[in-house]
Amino acid sequence: MARSNSTTAQAEPDSRYAVIRLLAALIVMAVGGSGMYVIAVVLPTVQLEFGVTRGAASVPYTALLVGFGVGGLVMGHIADRFGIMIALLIGAVSLGLGYSAAAMAQSLWAFTLVHGLLIGLLGCGATFAPLIADTSLWFVRRRGIAVAVCASGNYLSGTIWPPIVQSFVYDIGWRQTYIGLGIFSFVAMASLALIMRPRPPAAALAAAPASGRPQRATSSSMPFGLSPGKAQALLCIAGLGCCVAMSMPQVHIVAYCLDLGYGAARGAEMLSLMLACGIASRLISGMICDHIGGLRTLVMGSALQGIALLLFLPFDGLVSLYVIAALFGLFQGGIVPAYAIIVREHFSPAEAGSRVGMIIMFTMLGMALGGWMSGAIYDLTGSYRAAFLNGIAWNLVNLTIALTLLYRTVRLTARPPIAAA
Numbered sequence: 423m424a425r426s427n428s429t430t431a432q433a434e435p436d437s438r439y440a441v442i443r444l445l446a447a448l449i450v451m452a453v454g455g456s457g458m459y460v461i462a463v464v465l466p467t468v469q470l471e472f473g474v475t476r477g478a479a480s481v482p483y484t485a486l487l488v489g490f491g492v493g494g495l496v497m498g499h500i501a502d503r504f505g506i507m508i509a510l511l512i513g514a515v516s517l518g519l520g521y522s523a524a525a526m527a528q529s530l531w532a533f534t535l536v537h538g539l540l541i542g543l544l545g546c547g548a549t550f551a552p553l554i555a556d557t558s559l560w561f562v563r564r565r566g567i568a569v570a571v572c573a574s575g576n577y578l579s580g581t582i583w584p585p586i587v588q589s590f591v592y593d594i595g596w597r598q599t600y601i602g603l604g605i606f607s608f609v610a611m612a613s614l615a616l617i618m619r620p621r622p623p624a625a626a627l628a629a630a631p632a633s634g635r636p637q638r639a640t641s642s643s644m645p646f647g648l649s650p651g652k653a654q655a656l657l658c659i660a661g662l663g664c665c666v667a668m669s670m671p672q673v674h675i676v677a678y679c680l681d682l683g684y685g686a687a688r689g690a691e692m693l694s695l696m697l698a699c700g701i702a703s704r705l706i707s708g709m710i711c712d713h714i715g716g717l718r719t720l721v722m723g724s725a726l727q728g729i730a731l732l733l734f735l736p737f738d739g740l741v742s743l744y745v746i747a748a749l750f751g752l753f754q755g756g757i758v759p760a761y762a763i764i765v766r767e768h769f770s771p772a773e774a775g776s777r778v779g780m781i782i783m784f785t786m787l788g789m790a791l792g793g794w795m796s797g798a799i800y801d802l803t804g805s806y807r808a809a810f811l812n813g814i815a816w817n818l819v820n821l822t823i824a825l826t827l828l829y830r831t832v833r834l835t836a837r838p839p840i841a842a843a
Contacts, residue, residue, distance in 0.1 A: 434623065435559075435560055435561060435562050435623055436560075436561055436562055436563055439620070440560040440561060442617070443557075443560060443617065443618055443620075444557060444560070444561075444568055444571055444572060446614050446617045446618055447553045447556070447557055447572050447575065447618070448571060448572060448574065448575040448578065449575065449610075449614055450510060450549055450553065450575070450610075450611055450614045450615070450618075451549050451550065451553055451572065451573075451575025451576055451578070451579065452575045452576075452578040452579040452582065453549075453579070453606075453607055453610045453611055453614075454510075454513055454514075454517065454545065454546055454548065454549030454550075454579075454607070454611055455546055455549055455550065455575065455576045455579035455580075456517075456579050456583045456603060456607065457486055457490075457517070457520075457537065457541040457542065457545060457546045458483070458486060458487065458490065458546065458580075458789070459579060459580045459583045459584055459587075459672075459693070459697070460583055460584075460587050460600075460603065461482055461483045461486060461537065462483065462584070462672065462673050462674075462675075462676060462693065463583075463584050463587045463588050463591065463676055463686075463690055463693075464587070464591060464596045464599075465479050465480065465483070465673075465676065465677055466479075466676065466677055466680055466686060467591060467596050468482070468530070468533065468596070471596075472529070472530040472533070474530055475797075475801050476677065476797045476800050476801055477794065477797040477798040477800070477801045478530065478797075479530070479797065480673065480793050480794050480796070480797030480798075481530070481534050481794060482530070482533055482534040482537040482538075483537075483673055483790070483793045483794070484790040484791070484793055484794040485534045485535070485537050485538030485542065485790070486537040486538060486541055486542035486546070486790070487542065487669075487786045487787065487789045487790030487793065488538060488542065488786070488787060488790045489537070489538040489539060489541070489542025489543035489544075489546070489547060490542045490543070490546045490547050490550070490786045490789075490790075491547075491782065491783035491784065491785070491786030491787045491790070492543055492547065492783060493542060493543040493544060493545075493546065493547015493548065494547050494550055494551030494552065494779050494782045494783050494786065495551070495776075495779045495780065495783055496543065496544075496547060497509045497512070497513065497544070497547045497548040497551075497552050498551050498552045498555060498776075498779040500512070500552075501548075501552040501555075501556065505618075505619065505621055506552060506553070506556045506615075506618050507615045507616065507618050507619045509548045509552050510548055510549070510611060510612075510614070510615035510618065511611075511612060511615050512544060512548060513544060513545050513546075513547070513548030513549055513611060514607065514608050514610075514611035514612040514615060515608065515612075516540045516541070516543075516544035516545040516548075517540070517541060517545035517546075517604065517607040517608060517611065518604045518605065518607055518608030519540055519604070520536055520537070520539075520540030520541035520544075520545050520604065521541065521600045521601065521603045521604030521607065522600070522601055522604040523536045523540060524536045524537060524540075524541065524600050525596075525597040525598070525600035525601045525604070526597075545607075549575075549611075550573075550576060550782060550786075551778060551779045551782040551783070552779075553572055553575075554569055554572055554573055554759070554762050554778060554782070555762075555778050555779065556618075556622055557569055557571075557572040558762060558766060558778075559622035559623065560622050560623070564712060565712075565763070565766065566708045566709070566710075566711035566712040566716075566763055567705065567708040567709055567711075567712060568708075569708060569759050569762050569763065570704045570705050570707060570708020570709075570711070570756070570759050571704075571705065571708065573704055573758065573759040573762075574700075574701045574704045574705060574755075577697040577698070577700035577701045577704060577751075577755060578697075578701055579697075580672070580693065580694070580696070580697030580700070581694050581697045581698040581700075581701065582694075584676075584690040584691075584693045584694045584697075585690050585691060585694050587599055587603075587690075588686060588687055588690040590602065592687075645768035645769055646768065646827045646830045646831055646834070647830050647833075647834050648830070650769065650773075653768070653769075653827075654769075654777060654780065654781075656823050656826075656827065657761060657764065657765075657781050657823075657827075658780060658781055658784040659784070659819070659823060660720075660819070660820045660823040660824060661758075661761060661781045661782070661784040661785040661788060661820075662784045662785070662787060662788040662791070662816075663788065663816045663817065663818075663819035663820035663823070664724055664727065664754075664757050664758075664785070664788065664816075664817065664820035665758070665784075665785040665786070665787075665788030665789045665792060666788045666789075666791055666792035666795065666812075666813065666816040667727060667728070667731060667792065667813040667814065667816045667817035667820070668727065668754055668757070668788070668789065668792070668813075669788065669789040669790075669791075669792030669793045669796065669813075670731070670792055670796050670806075670809055670810060670812070670813040671696065671731075671734065671747065671750055672693065672696065672697075672789075673789075673792070673793040673796060673797075674793075674796050674797070674800070674806060674809070675689050675692050675693050675696070675747065676689030676690055676693060677689070677800075678806050679692065679743070681805075681806070682738055682743075684740055684743075688740065691744075692743060692744060692747040693747070695744065695747050695748050695751065696747040696748065696750055696751040697751055698751065699747075699748045699749075699750075699751030699752045699755070700751040700752075700754065700755035701755065702751075702752065702755070703723075703751060703752045703753065703754065703755025703756050704755040704756055704759055706756065707719055707723065707755060707756020707757075707759065707760065708756070708759065710722075710756070711756075711759075711760060711763045715763070715764075715767060716760045716761070716762075716763030716764035716766075716767055717760075717764055717767075717768075717824065717827060717828050717831060718828060719756055719760045719763070720757060720760040720761070720764065720824045721821070721824045721825060721828055722756075723753065723754055723755075723756045723757040723760065724757060724817065724820045724821040724824050725821060726752075726753035726754070727750070727753050727754040727757065727817055728814060728817040728818065728821060729753065730746060730749050730750040730753045730754065731750070731810060731813050731814045731817060732814060733746045733749065734746055734810050735807065735810055735811075758782070758785055761778065761781045761782070761785070762778045762781075765777045765778050765781065768831075788816075792813065792816070795809070795812060796809040796812070796813070799812055
């Protein structure tokens, strides 16, 4: 009986175990999200080894992000049915095999296929949307900051891995570095997955509101005054737009620094700095979400990201680029987690997992499309200026949608609140 009571207490939302589980999710995401940042660091080396253009060398990153996005849906379904531990164990095996297979690839297309399927779809795909959805079910109070902490693992990954990988690539080569990453990823993820064996108290949380405030007339049947399908479509397009813009500095900052004569090491440091500031941004944005809601947080992040992209156009000095990289990280880090909070605030809680997974898939597709487009634009123009302008245009798409939804929400919430049942 004591054992049963202990297990019941352990499975409660907002419990000590929930916090331990959150920390485990943070580390798992930091390890499992390595793929999207490692490929950015080795991009110039891979381009030289396979003798391809910058645009072609960006294709493995695009394949990885497409796989990452689709994998969020696939692995999220597995997590819903069998538990997050099973999804993470599949991810651990896939990353271990994927990095090792990529290290042995003899052509760009084999390298691309491995990144799309093993590293992206089955590996990284298990560690973002499924973990965010799982975390949202373990917290009622401060759900915004809990989701932000979990999502910060993705940027923690980007902070840790670029300088480490750049150092190992320089010392022992990218193939040996990939093999080491595969071994480490498998051991670390498989070990931490065992901590997350208990299923979330989904039944207890399914009907729980995101906050103690009264539910407004926007409600889940007509989010933003639109049908759920139209509202979902707009959020997916917004996610695509913000991440096409976001991918330009994240994917190409190393190559950009090489072109400017600063070297790959400086670019890797800027990427690490950018994503370290993104961690702070996600935590701050999570706290802001708990006070002003996800939609206003999205508008704020989108506007600031656009300003940071504009700053890349007139300034390309070494010190300036370090400063702008830091600002970019601070400005855009809270954008993607805000979508999860928006879904919890405006849609039925019973649909949160599938709707978050769908939007996250479109953000990953945006990162994939943006990474490829920036490389292709560079090949056409011989510089990154047009690629930055392309990112700014896509960011305006995101900001326009976010402002439109905010306007509709403000207009609808002027109605009297619906009393809580």
